[in-house]
Amino acid sequence: MAKKDLKSKAPTTERSTVSAQPRLHQRADAIQEYGTVSHMLPLDLEEPVRLEMTEQLNLLLADTMTLRDLYKKSHWQVAGPTFYQLHLLFDKHYGEQSEIVDTIAERIQLLGGVSIAMAADVAETTRIERPPRGREEVPVQISRLLDAHQIIIGHCRTLARRADAIGDDGTNDLAVSDVLRTNELQVWFLSEHLVDAPLVHAEQPRLRSVG
Numbered sequence: 001m002a003k004k005d006l007k008s009k010a011p012t013t014e015r016s017t018v019s020a021q022p023r024l025h026q027r028a029d030a031i032q033e034y035g036t037v038s039h040m041l042p043l044d045l046e047e048p049v050r051l052e053m054t055e056q057l058n059l060l061l062a063d064t065m066t067l068r069d070l071y072k073k074s075h076w077q078v079a080g081p082t083f084y085q086l087h088l089l090f091d092k093h094y095g096e097q098s099e100i101v102d103t104i105a106e107r108i109q110l111l112g113g114v115s116i117a118m119a120a121d122v123a124e125t126t127r128i129e130r131p132p133r134g135r136e137e138v139p140v141q142i143s144r145l146l147d148a149h150q151i152i153i154g155h156c157r158t159l160a161r162r163a164d165a166i167g168d169d170g171t172n173d174l175a176v177s178d179v180l181r182t183n184e185l186q187v188w189f190l191s192e193h194l195v196d197a198p199l200v201h202a203e204q205p206r207l208r209s210v211g
Helices: 047-077 083-110 119-125 138-165 169-194
Strands: none
Touching: 047 083, 047 119, 047 138, 047 169, 083 169, 138 169
16 A cells, blocks of 8 residues: 655645735825715615715815814914813814714715815815914904804705705705704804903993983
8 A cells, every 4th residue: 555645745825925014105096086976885875866965065074174173273372361261162162073074074985975084175175264374363263163154054054955855864964963053053152252241340221312
């Protein structure tokens, strides 16, 4: 009986060289272009609907990212006797806007789109006026924030109605429940700081002159 050739029966597996060295400086073409949506997602939403909604959501995202950063700028640069209150309020609103940014971006990706992300692209897209680099007075800071809110709120209402009309219930819910209501509440807190009411001494009503 012939002896078994153990060497010939041994399993042979080819293995590439393993290295702990990170592969740095890699580049490649984008796997999906901006302004497109993935095909045939099981969402029961036609591609034209998803294209329209992701375009509008990216516009809303750019404005929301700008408002978020405007709040952080105001948080850092606020000055005056209301510094402490506004310093905290601006940072609170910044955190809430940051959550909205993530919610909008994830909705865009969920619909098969590509969310806008980088500051340069946001600056080219947003409709919110760019503030100066320097510090501004509190009334100007608040006015800028209110103007930005107004742009977003107006877009939210239009987007919600359009999403409802074309059957995108998820985007409709996001626009109303997440974005619109948060922005409306923040507008209330901000606008009350621009009411010219006495702080210490109450003003007596002026007597009408009878003549």
